[in-house]
Amino acid sequence: MITATAVRHTHPLTTLMARHGLTAAAYLKRVADRHQALGFGAMAHRKEKATRWTREGVTPERTALLAIASLHGIDFADVDRYGWPGFLLLALDDDKAVLESPWTVAGTVTSLTDVGGPVDRRGFLIASTSTLAAAVAQWITAEPALAVTGPGRQVGAEAVGLFDTRLDALRHLDDTVGADEVYDAAVLEIRLITGLLKNASYTETTGRRLFAAGAEASRLAGWCAYDAGRHAAAERHFIASLRASASAKDPTLGAVTLAFWANLRYNANDPHGALHLIDGALADRHKIASPRVMAMLHARAARAHSKAGQPTPAWRQVDAAFDAYSRADVPEADLASMYWINHGELHQVAASSALTLGEHHRALENFDAARTHEDPYDTERETRGTLIYQARQAEAHLALGDIDAALDIGHQVIDAMGGVGSARTTSTLADLRGQFTDHRHIRGVADFLDYTA
Structure with a gap:
């Protein structure tokens, strides 16, 4: 079985050569021929060059990059967009x-x-x-x-x-x-x-x-x-x-998948694609058997609209999420995978949407409600989510000039991060550190940035 660790350490050029059944020397000969055909002149093609590219962290010269891209039908613009060796992944059609x-x-x-x-x-x-x-x-x-x-x-x-x-x-x-x-x-x-x-x-x-x-x-x-x-x-x-x-x-199960897929799309800078997925899930909403799934879909739509800079539809979807949740029974009577949807979660979504839209007071009101509501966000169970929402809460405090509150929450996030493997958590912390950078002249901020470097 290919593990997540193994996946991360395979160089795409090595895989590409293997898929074409080529030795390093044979592959580099093809690159050199394409380099010549493109008018870039002769290029050395000793097999040691491939070793430098794949194992020693050497980036090929610009003309060699373009020759490699041309060899695999990759647009030259994507060479700059994804860099080396990222653009090679476009040739690995899995x-x-x-x-x-x-x-x-x-x-x-x-x-x-x-x-x-x-x-x-x-x-x-x-x-x-x-x-x-x-x-x-x-x-x-x-x-x-x-x-x-x-x-x-x-x-x-x-x-x-x-x-x-x-x-x-x-x-x-x-x-x-x-x-x-x-x-x-x-x-x-x-x-x-x-x-x-x-x-x-x-x-x-x-x-x-x-x-x-x-x-x-x-x-x-x-x-x-x-x-x-x-x-x-x-x-x-x-x-x-x-x-x-x-x-x-099972349309309810499919709607769950579309909601999670939408989460990926709006966080990958495609809020309109996310909304298309959610609209598809809601097109036949009477077949969705779970009120919590309906609440989740509206919550995802709210986040997508906030990412698109659309406050009016974002808040309309927040209201729709709470309305759908008001019809939910106890978690045991709902879809087993929806145990985490409650008032606290929906307030976290509302807070995150407000933060994205620049409504920082509204964000803090909802972050507080997520914790204090009689149906609160479960911070003990949702370790990773708690860290992400706390970091966003710190961002809201920082935007309002309350640096002490932001630092206090920031240190809580750092203290709790041990043992939680999540690129999203790491990315959220990086965003928070970026927000602090303009305040580095303050001793406490400088200490925090040095501690989290």
């Missing part, structure tokens, strides 16, 4: 199975089987605007699973129940320790579930429950990949999850 498989039961199994290649395209998004639209449209019309009879052993409700129990444990573990370890465990669940879907016999009901478990395992893997900053892997898992929810004939 996404055909999940993007191009038909929206059938067999296509779902194929997409679940392909959990990704050995290269981490950190920060990349694989879904274009047209892909988002097509995914939502096909999710609505995809065929559901039927009974499977054959030589494989019969699988019943007991096996599915075990998957549900294991996934519930992984969700709660993710709350506490973060993404890396849970990602590998979620991928293992996907493989186990897919093995049964491909090789076992089962009734229509059991089959759909297996696909539902596959959808949740893929959704969780996508969330963990996103939390670790691996956007391409996250989108691959979210698309597979959406397909599996369609095969399970």
Whole structure:
């Protein structure tokens, strides 16, 4: 199994040469020929050059970069956009199975089987605007699973129940320790579930429950990949999850996936893509059985509108989120994965939206409400989320000139960060440090920046 750690340390040029079946010398000869054809002149192509590029941190000369890009059909503008070796990831197309498989039961199994290649395209998004639209449209019309009879052993409700129990444990573990370890465990669940879907016999009901478990395992893997900053892997898992929810004939489960996918898109500077996903989930809202899922969708829409600089629709969606939640029953009567949606969570979303929109007093009011409401945000369970929201609260204090309050919360964040693996948490702290930079002349701020460097 390819672990998250292994994924991070594979150089894309090494993988690219291997995929084309080329030695370093043969590959560099092709680059040199392209370099000459582009009018850049002769280029040395000793195999040691590849070693310097892949193992010693040497960046090729500009003309060599352009020759490599031309060799793989990569736009020259992307050389500057992604840099070395990032632009090479555009040549590593690992996404055909999940993007191009038909929206059938067999296509779902194929997409679940392909959990990704050995290269981490950190920060990349694989879904274009047209892909988002097509995914939502096909999710609505995809065929559901039927009974499977054959030589494989019969699988019943007991096996599915075990998957549900294991996934519930992984969700709660993710709350506490973060993404890396849970990602590998979620991928293992996907493989186990897919093995049964491909090789076992089962009734229509059991089959759909297996696909539902596959959808949740893929959704969780996508969330963990996103939390670790691996956007391409996250989108691959979210698309597979959406397909599996369609095969399970479970629109509520698909809406959950679309909400988490939207979170990725608006935080990757695509709030309009996020809104398209949420609109798709809400288009047939009467089929969504969970009030908490409805509240989450409206909350995600609020964040997307705030990221787009649209205060009026953002606050309208905040109101809609609280209204949807007012119809929720106790957590035990709702979807198991929605245990974390409560008044406190919605106030945190309202606070974050206000902060993004520059409404700092309103942000602090909601941050306080998240903690003091009779249905409060669970700071003990939601360790990672608490750190992120505290850092945002410190930003609001800082924007209002209350440096002492901002520093106090900032130190609380630092003290609590140990043992939580999350790229989002690290990024949020980096944003907070950036906000403090203009105040470095203050002794306490300088000490904080030095301590967190």
